[in-house]
Amino acid sequence: MAFLDTIRERAVSTLNQVLDRKPTNGLSKDEIFCRDYNLPDSEIIVHESSAEVSISSENSKEAYRNELLPQGKIYLTDHFLVFSDSYDRNNCSFTLHLSSVKKVERSQNSDYAFALTITTYSKISITIYLVGIRSESERFAQTLKITLKRNLVNNKKLQPFIQTCYSEYLLAKNKVSNEKIEHMPAGGLGLVFKFPGNPKEQRDKSKMKLWFDLFRIDGRNLSLIKTPMFYKLIRVGLPNRLRGEIWELCCGSIYLRFQNQNEYHKILEDNKNRTSFSIDEIEKDLNRSLPEYAAYQTPEGISRLRNVLTAYSWKNPEVGYCQAMNIVVAALLIYMSEEQAFWSLNLLVDKIVPGYYSKTMYGTLLDQKVFESLVQTTMPLLWDHITKNDIQLSVVSLPWFLSLYLSSMPLVFAFRILDVFFLQGPKTLFQVALAVLKINGEQLLQTEDDGSFISIIKDYFQELDQSAHPTSPNPKYKSITKFQELLVTAFKEFSNITSETIETHRRKHRDGIFQNISTFVKRTELRNLPKTNNIDNETLSIIYDRFYSIVQSDVTVGTGSNFMDFRAFRLFMAETCDWVQPNIKNDKSQDVFLNHLFAQWDIEGQRSLSLSNLIIGLNKIIDPDLMTSMSNFFQLYDYKNTGRLDREGILQVSEDLLNITSAWKDGVLLDSLTETAIENAVADEVYKAQASKEDGKDEVIQLPSEVNIDKEKFAALQSERYLQAASGFIQRAFEYAQPEEEEILIKDLAIDDSIAHNAALNPNTPVFVNLPTFRMVVLADETYELFFSQTFRTSFHLDKPLNSKFDTMRNLRGMFDGLLADGLKVAHKVRQRMDSAASSALNPIINSDNSSLKSTNRLRVQDDYEEERDDDLGVISIDEDLLQSSESQAVEKVKKKTEAQTETEKKSGVKYDQSGDSNLIDFDLS
Template sequence: MSTIAHSLRDYREPTKVQQAVFSFGLPSEEIPQDEIPSVLSISNPPSGGASEAVDQAEQEDQVYAGKLILSHSFLCFISLDRRSCKMTLPLYCIRRVERLNTSRSGVFALAIVVWHGMRVILQLNALRPQCESFCALLRDNLRGQLSQMKTLKAFVAGCYSEVLLQEAINDKTAGNSTGKDASEKQGEASTPGEKDQEDLIDALPPQPDYHAGLGARFKYPGDPRKLREKSKMKLWKDYLRVHGRNLTLVRYPQFLRLVQVGLPNRLRGEIWELTSGSMYMRFANQGVYESILKANEGKVSTSTEEIEKDLNRSLPEYAGYQTQEGIATLRRVLTAYSWKNPELGYCQAMNIVVAAILIYMSEEQCFWLLDMLCDRLVPGYYTQSMSGTILDQKVFEHLVQRSLPMIHDHFVETDIQLSVASLPWFLSLYINSMPMVFAFRIVDCFMAMGPKVLFQVGLAILKINGEELLSGTITDDGAFINMIKKYFATLGDSAHPNSSNPRHRQITNFQELLVVAFREFGVVTDDTIASERRRFRQEIVEEIELFAKRSAVRNLKTLGRFTKEQVGLIYDQMVEAIYRTRHAPSSLVERDGTAIDGHGKAPASPAVIAGGAQDYKEMRIDMPTFTYFLAEIATWARDEFTISNGFTERFERKIPENSDMSRRLFHFWDREQRGSLSLQDIVSGLDTIIFSRGEPDSAIEWFFKLHSRGKDALTKDEVLRLSESLLFMFRNENSDGHLGAVSQLITSSFGGSGSV
């Protein structure tokens, strides 16, 4: 835990542009180019049947006013209340745009036809010049997406929604609408009990052609009948037929209601990646996942070693992870992400979340969803410092204090640590705490509604169990955890078993939990969470950095002749040097002449390990960072000068360029030749220098070793370089005494022959 929380320290509030990009789940490189007030409706001519005609009549009444936003690759819509209607439409899905001839003068309306025939009607509510300008930009952006349109057909063929709707058409054509589809048989296949593992795998259904998770072969958690899979699938089939599917899905109010009821197993993975935005990332980066695996095949890093340790501890109760096929799938996803994001690499609890996602998603789908989770949905959760999780625990505790004051006071009086129970809830998205069938229902809502769901459900758990918490029997952490475990074990039981009303008896504890979470704690919004995070962020930064400092000092093999307090000061200077290097001007140049970073930041300071891989788990500094560090602790490593404007004076420091002395010192302390220095390297190096003061012979011997590179004597060229180092170190001295000493050294050295 020797890394520092630069991700939190460097955090900047998202701009309005970034907030818009995040809210629609767009890739980070997308930038809104124009926006215009508009009204949206969907027009799908019924293909036949009374029920479809009714659906069409209902659909025509669902018209929403809002704002239309155009970026380079997407056309987005959000209703005025920001809840009722939402659309993220990739431009490469559009096949035709028509200007409608309306009966009312002054009305500017467009009909957008997507690739599968759905028509989205957009009425632009602005002055005609603004409408014309918006349409011209839309036309130009559509032309820029022609190359992407060519890959669309193959991409959507792997989406289950396409298979589902095609099966519905085939069943209707064949008059076999009551038959069970093949994919449902796959998901509900039972496995023989008295076979070895190889025979068991052979007996399982084959992997379907569309993107599917391990559940398609090893069964999905839960009983399909109790989960009402058929009913849910029928509702979703009707919704997808009218409101679009996969990349073109438009979210109307019934979309969120269907999500809260619970997603069908075979459709769950697709809806997750759609609502999170990872589907757009997967489309834009087709083939990247496979190329990462291929490029890093056989390589080993600290992250891959940690992954191997946790593979067999990842949902071992699930049948898929009792086979080598499931373990290999999990290994590939975790390993690929550790290579894609080496600075984050791998963190414990990531294996639990990924193992759960892989039940419903293919490897590639899971890879991009994991990227979206770590980067956007729960940033800082799966890092060495767990900074995001710790911050959200602070936010959650404050929400408990504000919303449930009596329970909060009880925790304070009994010294119960709320985080002992709530931290695993957040870190595993409740997957490792609740039975999986219920945890996935929460994940459904989390993907569709955002991180606020984690807080709302947590508050609801405490409120429902509030009476028992305040009964006087829960007085320590152990009793609190046992109470929560018992509650989670009864989530499938009736919430009102003694009620005379049969409908009330059918309400389960889990259904009651969701009702309390979304109705009573609906006031906890995204803005609430963002505000609370801003409030506690700096406090968490200081706590994490203090803990990291103590851990780094405690883990040193030796302190030399330094005290712990002195080593702590050295650590602080390393942290400051790393921070300053990350924010150095883009004009700063490394010693070899290459720019540090095109974004004005130095690269992270990794340790190079065997095979050329990088280890980001230990705080280490590279050469540019070392020059900053050295300038803070040694006067010879910096130039100081005064700047005056006639009224005021200020002192400034500048780091000399091309310092051979600094480079020699860096490589001399880098005894393992890893290209970077650890805290231990610097402490040991400084110990030799600082505690040799007053001992001229020791200082001379050290300076000789610095320039001799392990040899017993110096050549004349090396003597000249040693002299240059001395002149560089004493360049700011007022007297000229050092010049005579250096001159005498050169004369006496060159007076002999060969080497010194």
């Protein structure tokens, strides 16, 4: 039966392993395992098995001689061998780094089918009795052998590392260990400036002797066996010289320090003399960090604190430096070396109290809500009093959690709290906080405002060294201090406040806290953005959401990226701009122009855009003023801010204009000229159908139910316009370009008579175009003027909702489908034609929107010339005849100037549809 029970147990274990691999609360089994045993997140369980263990040491030959050896699970990872008693982890557990294993051999014990004996460098002998079928035990042994071989490279790190451990120095100094420790390891500032408190009153020497005995029997640092004595010694208080090492052993930062030796010093060296916003903030707080401790009034103490905070800001730039971090690090450095404090800070911020030290402090705010919930559950009478008098409990308790009690009570007591905190995690903070309220409950019930509530707690913290029962006749009770009473209340009466309890409350309140923080952060950031006259507040809110959704920044957590790289910028533009298409292989033509935008909007030159950078850039690019729009575009290519574009710049502008107008050139999008032409053609056909009826005065205009469109011809006409615009732009730009040196070069450097009249066409002659000339060239073409005044701006849809399914691009099919649906607009145009025909039979000419737009364009050209004549234009040549001619003459001159260009394009293979506008549209009137 025992054999069958073993098989059944193994089957259930295997099934659980498979199920456990699924993520739980967002974490996999391996991640949960690493957090439970304070291992680096990169560790993965290689093998696990049920086992019993027997432990002995060279200094104590006695092993566990109980009939029942510690039973539990043994886990093998890439770098660790971990055991935990199934009944009570505090009874027996260990986390051995494989580098500390010196020998593994099979044990010849007849009572067990399979056993392994492991010997560590600290002379600890651990016999592991594997429980299960033999094949699985053999597989565990083989896996252990392979893993040990892979870990041989880390064995070289062991000797340098143990030189930094005070536990090794303590044993070597007392001739218990054979390790050669030449110097006392680097320690905390307390070695120089003394540790807080009175060593005699704290019985520091006696505590050191107890830890010395424990190290002899149960090992130390990377090979320590945790027994009930280990936990008892922590609760009674750690000796000053060992406190730093035990802290890092309890929280697991010692493993990070072992794996990343010398990284701390490398970070400092690589970033020497660099500055950042975080470093500026660090400098402001250095002299405000535990000012009551003497070391922080000296250059040495300030220097150590600066080094650790600065190194962390470079290690984790997303967090950088946050409020209260200086206080915590200052406390660590009293007992730890800089490197120890650095890795402990990493673990503290990332895993122990995540979100406490972040831009939004979301972790602290969440735990304040959890604390209030626990007070309501455990002390309902006090909670009712707090809510009745509108006392803000979080104002009282927030400093306790944020500074880990270091700024609330005398340091000598705060460090005792930290001893337990590093051992059992953040639940310690809640247990102590609840105990403080319970002990002072009667007085707190007499308060009616925040001030008196805070005053009672403040006085209590300053009296922790006094007797808790000063009037008791029993000397035993009279000798109990208020701090001892606090510890008993916290860890006995509130022992039911477990990590699982806290996590349950966190899940309950997390969404509400995140939403409140997210709303607050968003509102604050939007309020601090530069004023945007072209983007309203509602659109700003949408841009904010899209920005952070694209850069994948969890703004409520405060640890995500707040900057947009070029890839994210391109994605943002593709979601909001009609002319930016998703990435197509081997087609990067649009990226050239997007890079121009990205580079100009990147004001700080860090190859990334903040939300502020993006908003400022978008506000400029959608400016409705025509002159401003052209100026902003010109500045994209004026890299040196000289107000000039050279020959290469002109060619780049021409090429980019051709690329970004591809959507219109290809007929994917329509501009207002094409839309107006289509509307007028539809209206003309409807008018003809209406006029052909016998009753031509019918007030009701009947629209056709469907239209057959020659889409290709409309697309070809629009494409022709954009090709002509691109060709005309480059021709006029070089025609009106100015030589770098004035008239001398025209005569001396002329190559032949065909270009002697214009130095701009001579490749050996440097030329430039300034802003007034650029505007003149743009305004000389109807399509490009419309592009800068309307088409480009309206192609941006910044108010497009996130995850929107509709397509904002208006193409030919969409245009035609919606045309007849908009009956009022078409009917209005038809009515205009009917009224005009009735009023004057002698004037059949209909003034279309197209001709009106042309007239407006020409007038704008003339106004622009008059405006630019007041500028210092150098040698710009202005056609005075064009300025003085009538509108019709101006149009004729522009046509003549583009004839040669048109002929050139025809020869190059570009074909144009010269057919008239008749037969463009066929109506199905059936």
